[in-house]
Amino acid sequence: MQFEARFYETYNMCDVVSGFLKQPFDHLLWLEGFHCDEQWAGWLAPYEKRSVLHLFIGFVIQGVHSEQADDFDIEKQKSIYANFKDIPPAIADLQPHKLPIEHAFEHHGIDHQTFFEFLKDEGKKFESADADDIYEYMNEIWISAAYGELIEQTVDEVFHVLFQNRELMMMFNVFASRILELGDWDLAEDIDRSLLTSSGKLARVRPPSWARRAVFFRDRGRCVLCDTDLTGLLNIDNVENYDHIVPLSSWGLNDITNLQLLCVRCNQHEKRDGAPVTSGRYQSWYPMDDGDS
DSSP, rough: OOOOOOSSSSSHHHHHHHHHHSGGGGGGHHHHHTTTTTTGGGGGGOOOOOHHHHHHHHHHHHHHHHHHHOOOOOOHHHHHHHHHHOHHHHHHHHHHOOOOOHHHHHHHHHOOOOOOHHHHTTTTOOGGGGGGHHHHHHHHHHHHHHHHHHHHHHHHHHHHHHHOOHHHHHHHHHHHHHHHSSOOOOOOOOOOOOBBBBTTOOOOOOOHHHHHHHHHHHTTOOOOOOOOOOOSSTTTTOOOOEEEEOOOOTTOOOOOGEEEEEOOIIIITTTTTOOOOOOOOOOSOOSTTTTTO
């Protein structure tokens, strides 16, 4: 199974997601939009392939796109357009009439309604456009099939990069667990109580095979804490344990982003106190010393 990555603003989006998770208290008001009105109740189903992190990435990306539209200086761009509209090569190069979201659509080859076309349908020209027109255009974009395609592609690319970072996965799941802990479970509707233990926290669910395979591959078949080989090629007695980075007892999720590979010993002893723990050690692609050919 493969997908074609085109990497348009992907790493910038990764930086934004990472920044929010590293300093969540600096962005509390903005982040509230991700979980307000008991949206967190939709995170409880175990091991959805569209993980809770996918949802968060999509929320962040739409926020970035919204800010880009808000920051578009329409008066400046109209001035540039007026100065160069009679010089087609200059207009083609500068593209002052295109909003940032249009460049994203074009990079991915996604058919969409342009801002020019939107204005024409409204009986206006770019020269008379204003911020209200941008606002109305973006409202049309949010609900379009084109934007759905763009957001899915971008979310998949960002997830592909970030999932490899276990420490960031721990930050995200700590963030999510705090939301669950502080949530009003009596107010939330449509909670499947069969997913919960008597204490009101999520019950353990065995990860499906696709989740186990993904985590095993990401962690290279080795315990992330002590580096014990768990492939069964070197020692058949070493058994892999799929550990919740943030324990379910600490409001952790049954989500692929909350899993890591541990040996039996580390799972039973290193995590005995129930605190979230992982490691930032990764196997390098190749040795850097000159001795290896």
